[in-house]
Amino acid sequence: MSEIKYAKSKGLTDTPLTYCPGCAHGIIHKLVAESLVExxxxxxxxxxxxxxxxxxxxxxxNCDAQQAPHGRACAEATGIKRVLPDNIVFTxxxxxxxxxIGIAETIHAANRGENITVIFVNNAIYGMTGGQxxxxxxxGQKTTTSQDGRDFAHHGNPIHISEMxxxxxxxxxxxxVSVYDxxxxxxxxxxxxxxxxxxxxxxxxTMIEVISTCPVNWGMKPTDxxxxxxDKMLPVxxxxxxxxxxxxxx
Amino acid sequence: MRDAVNIKxxxxxxxxVMMFGQILAYSATKDNINGLWFPSxxxxxxxxxxxxxxxxxxxxxNSPVFKNANHLVIFNSPSLxxxxxxxxxxxxxLYNSSLISCEVTEEDRLCVGVPINDIALxxxxxxxxNMVMMGAYLQLTKLFSDETxxxxxxxxxxxxxxxxxxxxxxxxxxxxxxxxKQGIVYA
Amino acid sequence: MAKVLxxxxxxxxxxxxxxxxxxxxxxxxxPQNEVPEYLSKHLIDAGKVFLQAExxxxxxxxxxxxxxxxxxxxxxxxxxxIALKQEGISYIAAAELxxxxxxxxxxxxxxxxxxxxxxxYYQATRGGGNGDYNLIVYAPESIQETIDTVKxxxxxxxxxxxxxxxxVDGLIGQMMESVDFDRPTKKRDLKPKDWATTGTxxxxxxxxxxxxxxxxxxxxxxHNIHLQKKYKEIAENETQYEMINMENxxxxxVAYGTMARIARTAIEMLQxxxxxxxxxxxxxxxxxxxxxxxAIPATTKGILCCELSMGQMLDDVLIANNGxxxxxxxGRAGGMVPDPEEIVDAIVNFTQRVVK
Numbered sequence: 001m002s003e004i005k006y007a008k009s010k011g012l013t014d015t016p017l018t019y020c021p022g023c024a025h026g027i028i029h030k031l032v033a034e035s036l037v038e039x040x041x042x043x044x045x046x047x048x049x050x051x052x053x054x055x056x057x058x059x060x061x062n063c064d065a066q067q068a069p070h071g072r073a074c075a076e077a078t079g080i081k082r083v084l085p086d087n088i089v090f091t092x093x094x095x096x097x098x099x100x101i102g103i104a105e106t107i108h109a110a111n112r113g114e115n116i117t118v119i120f121v122n123n124a125i126y127g128m129t130g131g132q133x134x135x136x137x138x139x140g141q142k143t144t145t146s147q148d149g150r151d152f153a154h155h156g157n158p159i160h161i162s163e164m165x166x167x168x169x170x171x172x173x174x175x176x177v178s179v180y181d182x183x184x185x186x187x188x189x190x191x192x193x194x195x196x197x198x199x200x201x202x203x204x205x206t207m208i209e210v211i212s213t214c215p216v217n218w219g220m221k222p223t224d225x226x227x228x229x230x231d232k233m234l235p236v237x238x239x240x241x242x243x244x245x246x247x248x249x250x
Numbered sequence: 251m252r253d254a255v256n257i258k259x260x261x262x263x264x265x266x267v268m269m270f271g272q273i274l275a276y277s278a279t280k281d282n283i284n285g286l287w288f289p290s291x292x293x294x295x296x297x298x299x300x301x302x303x304x305x306x307x308x309x310x311x312n313s314p315v316f317k318n319a320n321h322l323v324i325f326n327s328p329s330l331x332x333x334x335x336x337x338x339x340x341x342x343x344l345y346n347s348s349l350i351s352c353e354v355t356e357e358d359r360l361c362v363g364v365p366i367n368d369i370a371l372x373x374x375x376x377x378x379x380n381m382v383m384m385g386a387y388l389q390l391t392k393l394f395s396d397e398t399x400x401x402x403x404x405x406x407x408x409x410x411x412x413x414x415x416x417x418x419x420x421x422x423x424x425x426x427x428x429x430x431k432q433g434i435v436y437a
Numbered sequence: 438m439a440k441v442l443x444x445x446x447x448x449x450x451x452x453x454x455x456x457x458x459x460x461x462x463x464x465x466x467x468p469q470n471e472v473p474e475y476l477s478k479h480l481i482d483a484g485k486v487f488l489q490a491e492x493x494x495x496x497x498x499x500x501x502x503x504x505x506x507x508x509x510x511x512x513x514x515x516x517x518x519i520a521l522k523q524e525g526i527s528y529i530a531a532a533e534l535x536x537x538x539x540x541x542x543x544x545x546x547x548x549x550x551x552x553x554x555x556x557x558y559y560q561a562t563r564g565g566g567n568g569d570y571n572l573i574v575y576a577p578e579s580i581q582e583t584i585d586t587v588k589x590x591x592x593x594x595x596x597x598x599x600x601x602x603x604x605v606d607g608l609i610g611q612m613m614e615s616v617d618f619d620r621p622t623k624k625r626d627l628k629p630k631d632w633a634t635t636g637t638x639x640x641x642x643x644x645x646x647x648x649x650x651x652x653x654x655x656x657x658x659x660h661n662i663h664l665q666k667k668y669k670e671i672a673e674n675e676t677q678y679e680m681i682n683m684e685n686x687x688x689x690x691v692a693y694g695t696m697a698r699i700a701r702t703a704i705e706m707l708q709x710x711x712x713x714x715x716x717x718x719x720x721x722x723x724x725x726x727x728x729x730x731x732a733i734p735a736t737t738k739g740i741l742c743c744e745l746s747m748g749q750m751l752d753d754v755l756i757a758n759n760g761x762x763x764x765x766x767x768g769r770a771g772g773m774v775p776d777p778e779e780i781v782d783a784i785v786n787f788t789q790r791v792v793k
Binding site for chain 1 (some may be wrong): 644
């Protein structure tokens with residue numbers, strides 16, 4: 001008798017992922033899916049896909065879903081959650097979608113303490129459109145629209161979303177995690193699961209910022225991309241817990 | 251009643267101009283005929299001159315806007331200058347003679363001045379000047395019965411301002427009496 | 438219920454409640470503010486959802502979310518605000534979600550002014566959003582007709598799974614009229630919203646997705662063909678208009694909303710002058726009542742399109758007329774509302790008004 005030791009999560013559909021080889025979106029999708037299944041929330045979850053590489057995520061999460069215009073995921077999630085307060089509503093957004101075009105929607109959803117969960121995938125570049133500069137691109141980072149490297153005087157600094165959102169009263173739980181090695185994958189899963197648990201307990205706005213990779217647009221091998229996260233991104237975007245109101249309320 | 255009576259009410263903001271117009275539209279609605287009211291709206295109405303248009307009609311009201319009013323009710327001098335040339339033949343110009351000292355005359359229009367601020371002060375409440383005007387207006391036009399007007403004013407004041415009901419009714423009567431004493435008949 | 442005197446914007450809000458609205462998402466803008474103000478009190482009191490969004494852009498996407506979740510949802514705004522909502526409206530139409538959008542028009546372009554206007558006819562009927570889509574657009578002429586329209590709008594939107602836009606000018610929003618809230622609305626056979634994203638536990642074995650993305654051109658074309666089929670059905674079943682005084686008229690006025698009411702009085706004045714004028718009053722401006730123009734006799738000397746704009750519905754009048762009669766135009770813009778006398782003058786001097 002053979003035994004299945006590892007299987008695809010029931011929280012994902014059978015649709016093949018469209019992400020590039022070595023991209024960490026696959027890992028993060030798995031963590032979200034597993035968390036929803038393990039918490040027994042999958043069949044009342046509604047996913048909001050954003051615009052960017054994760055635009056097709058409505059095909060991948062094995063639950064109901066809506067596909068939002070660029071940047072508007074948190075508004076759409078608000079619209080749903082206010083009429084279906086007992087469902088689980090989450091957005092899955094990249095750095096361009098959330099931190100650039102959608103920053104107003106995201107800040108105000110957080111400020112209202114909307115009881116939704118935001119999975120914010122930060123890989124410091126626009127992937128879907130072909131490697132343009134993101135609001136989170138690092139100083140000196142070469143992209144197709146910052147070909148000599150991002151320059152503070154011209155483009156400003158990479159925006160620190162978790163640091164900003166930590167100041168917002170409506171945020172119940174906020175943690176920055178990464179998935180560059182197995183240890184951090186396990187930590188990321190724990191954070192994502194906690195965010196959904198908090199939503200189920202109606203504690204308010206929860207966001208997990210996941211520092212991720214884009215080997216193709218960074219022009220690196222996947223393994224080098226994982227190292228680049230650790231060596232280049234984490235000094236700018238340090239991991240850690242930014243806010244946990246749950247403990248205060250307990 | 252004619253098909254439609256077009257009424258223009260104008261004065262300073264705070265003189266109860268809008269309320270005057272609304273009471274007429276509310277009264278029409280209560281009497282189960284048609285009332286229409288619209289304000290000049292926007293920043294211009296804050297502190298400056300305010301005006302509103304009212305139409306009451308037994309028939310369906312068509313155009314909400316009109317060039318010439320059948321009745322022009324004027325609370326201050328700038329409003330008189332602005333609207334006196336837009337009154338239909340055989341129309342009524344009812345004006346506040348407390349603030350407009352010179353006598354107003356227009357050919358083929360009945361012009362009646364009522365010192366509404368003075369009468370209101372005699373009643374001990376400057377704010378009911380617009381109800382003095384209303385009394386004079388109704389005495390002249392016979393548009394609505396006392397019963398209708400009283401019911402509307404009662405509803406507008408509500409329980410919170412019920413103590414003001416008496417002075418408002420007195421103001422109405424004072425306006426009526428002023429016209430009666432002059433022996434002016436319009437409708 | 439006896440008639441009540443009510444302001445247009447408040448009447449829109451109460452009619453929406455009577456029509457079964459579950460949620461309102463909006464953002465303040467003059468001259469429609471009494472709609473959200475009224476709903477902020479009465480909708481929340483009724484245990485429903487009211488939320489003031491951070492922008493028009495956000496509000497329309499909240500509408501998208503709640504419509505996708507199967508609720509009766511609305512937003513209201515005015516001209517520049519509706520411009521901001523166009524992106525979301527295109528997505529909602531593409532995803533075939535029902536909702537109600539109320540547009541209380543003010544003068545434009547740009548920030549423009551706050552006085553009444555009909556300069557958003559193109560915006561409403563041609564859309565500012567991308568792609569081939571249509572809204573069902575009603576342009577009522579009075580507060581009573583606005584109430585009747587809004588009350589039935591959710592049924593219409595649900596029936597066709599399409600956004601409904603109720604388009605009025607600032608005068609209808611700001612004025613008060615004697616109105617009756619108990620007039621009947623059209624009964625429709627509505628199916629359960631088995632497509633709504635309510636969680637798979639409510640529809641086991643099927644994932645519901647609200648989506649407008651179709652990267653395969655063949656599939657996207659099929660989606661477009663499907664939408665056009667629906668729009669054709671709407672055009673066949675939902676076109677509404679009124680014909681006034683159309684027996685052998687010397688001239689025919691075409692006007693909607695407040696302009697149509699002003700024209701009604703102008704027509705009475707012209708009758709006294711011995712000039713017989715009829716009117717075609719579109720109640721839906723999409724679908725447009727082109728067939729009504731077939732009833733204009735050959736002997737009629739001309740058609741005068743009257744608008745509170747510089748000539749937008751004029752395009753549809755020219756299309757519907759199809760070269761049969763001379764077409765003239767009379768318009769005021771920027772918040773200027775004409776007296777009936779001005780329309781009388783435009784008919785009397787029709788030859789000066791001819792555009793084609």
